[in-house]
Amino acid sequence: MTDSDIPPPLLLPDAIHQAVRPGTVLLRLETTHSRQGVLDGAWWPRTRDVEQEVPALVSVLTEHLGPITRVGLDATAWDGIPTRVTVDDRVVRIDSFPVGDDTVLITRGDKDHFALMVVPPDTEPDAARTAMARAVRADNITPATELLVAPLPPPTTEQGGEA
DSSP states (O other): OOGGGSOOOOSSOTTHHHHSOTTOOOEEEOOSSOOOSSOSEEEOOSSSBHHHHHHHHHHHHHHHHSOEEEEEEOGGGSBOOOSEEEETTEEEEEEEOSSOTTEEEEEETTTEEEEEEEOOTTOOHHHHHHHHHHHTOTTOOSOHHHHHHSOOOOOOSOOOOOO
């Protein structure tokens, strides 16, 4: 399947960061259980503030994946990384690694890791939607750094649409 075979994402409005209520996590997860792709999902935080963004991410991931024990972030890409945050009365350890600002590593249990592409907060909505859609494809073998700079598909004659 080529990028031209991917239907354009039509569900997120252009001003998505302003369109959703504060505290809403902008997240897409791979919908298969195979986990054969390079990434398990994509996350588009509103800011680079760990204490504002990570608790909401952990909370929503816990609903889908079960208890999250650790979050690995690139220290150079975030504003002040604490060593832990409390989310829903659970302590989640925050590790800072040189993983690249385009990836966040999520640990469930002791050794079950998930890699999420991090879309920079100031990314244009069309580019963010396209990168997120590509990241969650089960057959994706493209690293997050390349997904974020990949050219957008040409505009289609359809404009918008409703789910």
